[in-house]
Amino acid sequence: MIAFDPASFKDPAGRVFYHGEWVYRTLSASARSGFEDARAAKLIDRLVDDGLLVATDLVPSASLGIADPALGEFVLKQPKIAFVSYSCEWSFEMLRDAALGTLRVIDTALDAGFLLKDANAFNILFDGCHPKLADVLSIERYREGEVWAGYAQFCRSFLFPLLITAYRGIDVSQLLIGTLGEVPVSQARTLLRGRDMLRPGVLKDVVLQARLERTFARSPGTVRSATRGQQYPKALLTANVRRLMRIIERLPKASTVSEWSAYDTLHNYSAADRAAKASFVERTFTVGRFTRVADLGCNTGDYTRIVANSGARVIALDLDARAIDTLYRNSTGSASISPVVASLLCPTPAVGWRLRERRSLLDRMDADGFLALALIHHLRISGNVPLGEIVDQLFSIAPEGIVEWVDKADTQVRDMLALRPDVYDDYTWPEFERLLRARGQILAIQETHDGARRLCHVRSSVARGRESAS
């Protein structure tokens, strides 16, 4: 019996399952002929060559060696994307690129006589730093005169979150978690106001759409009869797609300086400390030693790149979307760095149908190494998480890695404690060392910052399990 991906129940065209290192999709009869048409029109090859679509093959089910009637005669086969992130974990520039990728797919598809039947952000996966369409069954033959059925979903998944972030500076990630990646038009309308009305895309795609939606949402029959027989010219559809492309391309960049992305310039680390840190990371993450490393609190990615150079895939996680924006733009073309905007204090939960539709961030990490530089004082002092819990969480993310001890003598910690009572009696090096040794080994230690920081290469002595992931 095949175990289908719990998120793939919505589209009757096919279901997703995993086998070996590959992702497969079953195909309904119409989906199969649709795919064969798209392949014959060279659309699939064109999209894959342009880096817009995950490489996809049609293979006989018999080649899998699984006997299950649910598979049908043929299935679609795609390489597995190593780490799947959701749109609520993307920075502004990532969301912008995913939106543009979707529009480029539609533009190319229309040219070949096809269209995407839906346009949600879960159809796009980041292969490292490349956004690609994964849901190939979304490609359908375009019927002359039809409107773009996915337009409203495109707005909810991409355009509205982008406009709200660009024009209002609101972090929409919480909204995207709670709405399965789609900001409703009524919410976008409430959030965008005043001078936003004059900005591209707001009046037409938000205000007018919200107004029409409010007015006609309860009269689909009236809308159907009023538009019956009306042909929507393909040229208009293409023009609408390109108009959205222009709006999104021209959206102002989110400010590139934030507390964290300016961390390097704001904090006067000595060149010797930086070099010692880089060299310790390089020595620990030697070539081929780790396959998948979680860089927890990666900032703009200086050490992420060192780990990536060892050949490991790096899940680069930071709570600051602007730091991730900088990392993402600096890593253009990287297939091995997967940027994620998330906080360990409040990681993305499992959401959707039966809480199985979209998996929690901790469940998706599946790392064999971790890097936790300049992180622990934030978890302990800002987050009030006990030290033992922090060590447990690190070892449940991966059994081995580097954790940096940041002592109370460090200027950063002194600043953090300047305005609050020091109730962190356990926050001492001897206690941290004891906790590490109780749960594993310290393989190497390097002091930096005149002894105020210690880089520790640690390994868990407990067989890997998720029971302590709390």
Place this chain on the structure above:
Amino acid sequence: MGHLGADSNAAVYSRWSVYVRPSAVCGLACVCLLVVFVQPAYAYIDPGTGSIVIQFVTGGVAGVAILARLYWRRLKGVFKRENADSDRDLQPPNRPPAGR
């Protein structure tokens, strides 16, 4: 539940108005109110209607004609509803229980 509550309140409000002053002017005022202060939309009803209309509307002349047709039908529909409501509302209105 929020949706149902809002819906029934609006209906009661319009019935109440018609009962107190059953004149054509008042009926027209109710129609205008209904058209202007439309109820909030809920995605589960039909998320696509607004987006279909907007694509036609922003598409040019044919869209304007469709929009005119839609609003005309809507207006006619509201008049029909109002007439039906005023027939029923010859009885004094009952205030709905709080929170419903």
